[in-house]
Amino acid sequence: MSPTTGTRSRTDYSGGLSRVVRHPLFWPLVALAVLLLANTVYSPDFLAISVLDGHLFGAPIDILRNSAPLLLVALGMTLVIATRGIDLSVGATVAIAGAVSLSFIASSPNPGAVSTVLVAMGIALLLCLFLGVWNGLLVSVVGIQPIIATLILMTAGRGIAMLITEGQITTVTSAPFKTLGSGFWLGLPVAALVALGVYALVAALTRRTALGMLVESVGINPSASRLAGVKARTIVWTVFALSGLFSGLAGLILASNVMAADANNAGLFIELDAILAVVIGGTSLQGGKFSLSGTLVGVFIITTLTLTVTIVGVSPLVTPLFKAVVVIAVTLLQSPVVREKLAARSRRRAARPEEVAA
């Protein structure tokens, strides 16, 4: 995880413990640990992993698998937020991806063939990439604020998804397509492998090349980075396109989980969960420095929370309340006011506002 921690430069503090506490991922990790601990107290074999039919089974594996779509969406969101943007349309994109792929499979003569499934996925991903490009066009070329530019697709997108499924919930039976959401490979869920693979790819691309730094520079100051020769427009365009593509992939996984395309409910509120995961992970909505490992932790927190609520036996409908508590706790702990009080060096930090903002 260490190569993806973008905020490691702030390690000029003395003292081992305060350095750990001050690490941007400290509070999110504490929250995740508390959640896992609470679960273990409630049901002692929560963290146990057993092998069944050659697959790994257990709550941690469930968390991994359930995290996959959210992780994909949140990865794209992290990059978009790092450039000072936001992508509200991911939920609609998720619905469109499911609708397109399943409608294609349902209308094809041979829904069980691998080739049909691959073509369906290809079409869906291409369309989602196009939707991302469309968002990017509105933001980077036309110059509309990201929140509004993506609100357009967020509103229209579900309508388009319903148009594709003609208002029905399309269901199909196709073994190869089912593999993506519920299959296992080497004992691990395919969905989780796909998501973690994309995560590793993005981490390598942003942290092993200059791409991550360019994204951050655009987020910190778009005009300055443009003057410095960074192609800000291309970068913004690319991150929105990637966000669309990743959401499409997430949509395929979600559709494959239930083998049905529900234009109304597929990926409902996933944009909010994704933004939440990014913020919990310590990436500021004001853009600039981003932390992919933070996003990963944020995603795990949200998925674990959802699973916890189910395990404890509270109605899943109450989940938002717990999410609210986590968001409020984490954002307040990260807020400059509280941090200043926690840290005894308020004077020095106030003199460097850009560090406080990160």
Add this chain to the structure above:
Amino acid sequence: MAIVTPEKTPTGERTASRSHEKGPRMTAMVRRLHVDRRYLPVLGTFVVLALILVIGGVRYDNFLSPGVLANLFINNSFLIVLAVGMTFVILTGGIDLSVGAVLALSAVSAASLLQSGVPVLVVLPLVVLVGSVIGLLIGIMVHVFEVQPFIATLAGMFFARGLCFVIAPESIPISDETFVAIASWDTWIAGQWRMTTSVVVALVVVALAFYLLHYTQFGRTVYAIGGGEQSARLMGLPVARTKVLVYVISGTCAGLGGLLFAMYSRSGYSLTGVAMELDAIAAVVIGGTILTGGTGFVLGSVLGVLVLGLIQTVITFEGTLSSWWTKIFIGALLLVFVVLQRVLAARRT
């Protein structure tokens, strides 16, 4: 509006230089047009509204009847109230995602309190107060703890929605006689135009908001914060108080909206108002308020709500068009308005 004056200067100079060539009459006209520029987005909304009315009137019989238009207000009264509250927040450059969930919370608590026999006169102010309190908490989060409005109101949304399900997972019908009597009260203006309690409440809210925004110091501070928070602070305006207050106003409006929704549906259900915050934001944007804050009108937002309502009405009248076309049309309309605003903003600088 003292705040808008600095933006005027560059174009003002241009009109002055042009007056050398074209004479004073032209200057007067250009200047008059220029004054209108602030109203241009609202004018655009008005044109769209008129266009839909004309197209609807030509295509369908009875479309332009007072009954249909009165129903437009009756069916959208709660959305008007939400959009008014949202206008305040957006004018300061913030956003409020919690309104849909707060509306549901208010409706559900009203239904559940009435069911347990609490008198109506206690319930009505209490559920509106629920909205105000959530708004206050959000405002404090935004201002004191410097949490971004998006995240703070998102937390408020999750909080209110979760609370709804804690109070009542199922729909609660409202059968309290006094409440039903208030909800079903109506009056006929000119014998044709039906006004219900909720329409009257919504219009009062609009009038109040108009007064607050355009005739009080508070309103000017709201515009000033949207124009530039730092400058507003340096001007000695009460930025902190105002920033918290706009969220209180939006929360109160959402609480009131919930009450109106409870009157409209005679029930409280936890899943009402899902994504209604988006409708409210869309109405505000279509009504010509710019999301970065500082420019916009509360009456524009009302027009925006009416445009959304009319699209719905047209699709109902069309009959063969499926309901999802509403979303696509609203999306397309948003796109047109946003691009229009962008073009206007680009010409100004």
